[in-house]
Amino acid sequence: MKPSLLLGALRDPGSVRGLGLVQWDLLLRQADRAKLTACLACLFDDAGVSSALPAPVDARLEWARVAMRRHTDAVHFEVKRIQAALAGLGVPVILLKGAAYCAAGLAPARGRLFSDIDIMVPKDRLPDAESALLVHGWVGSAQDEYDERYYRQWMHEIPPMQHMRRQSVIDVHHAILPETARVRPDPARLRAAAVALPGLPGVQTLAPADMVLHSAVHLFYDGEFDNGLRDLFDLHRLLGQFGALPGFWDHLPVRAVEMELARPLLYALRYSARLFGTPVPETTVAALGSAAPNRVLMALMDALLLRGLQPAHASCNDSRSTIARTMLYIRGNWLRMPPVLLARHLFHKAFITKNTSKA
Amino acid sequence: MLTVGALTRKEVGARLGGAGLFLRTGPFVSCIRSNSAVVADGLMQMYSAYPVDDTGYADFHLHLRQSTGWRRWFRPQVHFYHDGEAPFEPMPASHGFAMLEWMLNWCVSGSAHAYLIVHAAVVEKNGHALMLPAPPGSGKSTLCAALVSRGWRLLSDELALVGLDDQLVRPLARPVSLKNASISVMKAYAPDAQFTRAAMDTTKGTVAHMKVPDASVARAAEPARLAWVVFPRYQAGAALSLTPIPQARAFMRVAENAFNYSLTGARGFQALGKMMDGGASFDFTYSALDEAIALFDGMSEDRP
Numbered sequence: 001m002k003p004s005l006l007l008g009a010l011r012d013p014g015s016v017r018g019l020g021l022v023q024w025d026l027l028l029r030q031a032d033r034a035k036l037t038a039c040l041a042c043l044f045d046d047a048g049v050s051s052a053l054p055a056p057v058d059a060r061l062e063w064a065r066v067a068m069r070r071h072t073d074a075v076h077f078e079v080k081r082i083q084a085a086l087a088g089l090g091v092p093v094i095l096l097k098g099a100a101y102c103a104a105g106l107a108p109a110r111g112r113l114f115s116d117i118d119i120m121v122p123k124d125r126l127p128d129a130e131s132a133l134l135v136h137g138w139v140g141s142a143q144d145e146y147d148e149r150y151y152r153q154w155m156h157e158i159p160p161m162q163h164m165r166r167q168s169v170i171d172v173h174h175a176i177l178p179e180t181a182r183v184r185p186d187p188a189r190l191r192a193a194a195v196a197l198p199g200l201p202g203v204q205t206l207a208p209a210d211m212v213l214h215s216a217v218h219l220f221y222d223g224e225f226d227n228g229l230r231d232l233f234d235l236h237r238l239l240g241q242f243g244a245l246p247g248f249w250d251h252l253p254v255r256a257v258e259m260e261l262a263r264p265l266l267y268a269l270r271y272s273a274r275l276f277g278t279p280v281p282e283t284t285v286a287a288l289g290s291a292a293p294n295r296v297l298m299a300l301m302d303a304l305l306l307r308g309l310q311p312a313h314a315s316c317n318d319s320r321s322t323i324a325r326t327m328l329y330i331r332g333n334w335l336r337m338p339p340v341l342l343a344r345h346l347f348h349k350a351f352i353t354k355n356t357s358k359a
Numbered sequence: 360m361l362t363v364g365a366l367t368r369k370e371v372g373a374r375l376g377g378a379g380l381f382l383r384t385g386p387f388v389s390c391i392r393s394n395s396a397v398v399a400d401g402l403m404q405m406y407s408a409y410p411v412d413d414t415g416y417a418d419f420h421l422h423l424r425q426s427t428g429w430r431r432w433f434r435p436q437v438h439f440y441h442d443g444e445a446p447f448e449p450m451p452a453s454h455g456f457a458m459l460e461w462m463l464n465w466c467v468s469g470s471a472h473a474y475l476i477v478h479a480a481v482v483e484k485n486g487h488a489l490m491l492p493a494p495p496g497s498g499k500s501t502l503c504a505a506l507v508s509r510g511w512r513l514l515s516d517e518l519a520l521v522g523l524d525d526q527l528v529r530p531l532a533r534p535v536s537l538k539n540a541s542i543s544v545m546k547a548y549a550p551d552a553q554f555t556r557a558a559m560d561t562t563k564g565t566v567a568h569m570k571v572p573d574a575s576v577a578r579a580a581e582p583a584r585l586a587w588v589v590f591p592r593y594q595a596g597a598a599l600s601l602t603p604i605p606q607a608r609a610f611m612r613v614a615e616n617a618f619n620y621s622l623t624g625a626r627g628f629q630a631l632g633k634m635m636d637g638g639a640s641f642d643f644t645y646s647a648l649d650e651a652i653a654l655f656d657g658m659s660e661d662r663p
Binding site for chain 2: 020021022024025029032033054056057059060062063066067069070073313314
């Protein structure tokens, strides 16, 4: 597969200097599809190339910057509202993924747009958290009874809650993988290692290694790769930032093994290095050696993921992209549910639920 | 500069069926692909004076694909794709051109956040812009079409683009969308104007588009400063009335009609405030188009 224009621009923002308008057209379409246009705008600003861009491109990136500024403000605001709503809970609330990057000012927050705010609370406090959020205007949005049961019985989160006036959506988790998944990292250990956020009492993020592991699990245990490239770029930027912390690269594989997440971490390191050139120390990869898949499986995963991680744009597909995405979808669900349950769930989604907005 | 009108119908069809027709409207370039004759004919008729851009770059990529195979004969439909994704349900093939217009609006209002985008018609005379925000059914488009047919320049029929830094209204002149009874009203009022064939039974009733005068298209790069915000209301038999509205109230009413007022945050708030400070706002009731036009003509001459 030939690398996409988008990948080239993410790897080396300065390389866009010579692009013609036809290439820019394609690059921005790939970026729009991968939800990375605002991210590109930030990278170009940082690389000092923004002033040298063709006028129509500059205008398009400015649209994205306006939306991004508003998004960042809105996330900070919502996080404060969530903090206020859950202050009485008596246990820290952990922000996950995009909201965590944003609240902690981490590298992946730059130019990252997302729709839902993910938080985690202990499972036995879920009812309290849910009613506190309800009192503050967030209401459950399960589509039907099946949806409700799907979340409550099998998932690691409750149905998304949407604010009645502001429309903001919160996903309340109690773990980072579903109840039905083959591995289930202990949430208590994640909470024990969580770190406080300055200026936001009662709100935490996962510890650096756990944040990387969660990002890896989220990407490589999921069936949908629509945001795959963006999520992998998050990992690249997280690793770049945390990699400078003393002892990070030694601790990361140890923690991964401890949490039974060595395999997804291995994939994260492999593809982040392959696609973005992340400088991963060999000792870290070696420490995960026992978790590596055999050569045949690795070759298959390469074939699937190197396609699945491309922007889901026609210009980035080859003859095998569709089948690769389908196989990744089945694999993602396979990892999250035992086969009989999975068959039942997919049957229900295909033939009974009319609206398949969130499976 | 190449215009749509300089191309033959066959050439337009070939572009639509190939790499796309790169159509420039105001500050935007849209790449349009389609196999629909309704779309091609509509473009030929309504966009003849508009520039065709040949840089190969477009802000928006639209594909309107009409059913082929057996569906060609039985209730043919047109499917809409925004760069490969289908955000809307298909519609009857005869709605193709109306759908193109809505999709172009959808693309702009959802992404061009360098402007405060107000759901309003804007026309200009003697350098003074008149904004007509749009509660549906108010007769905004009819009034807009009438003014345009009597020498006012069209800046926008649906989407007023207000610059966040200079508060100037940028032209985005595209065909004026007319609904139901107003189609026959305008055909009688502007017999020389061109109209598309009506699309029947759309979600908004019967819809037809009126062609923008070439003079408005030619001034697509020339912004205008707002002089008046007028909330029109057509009422059969009513006497002409123009009632001033307090600025704070008018501000909120325009904000309610802005697609991205919240998204543009403090900058949108300030831009709207400064724009409103530069003009006056009115509630307006009318029943006769000639009276309405005489009133606005007079206002445009009296204002320095």
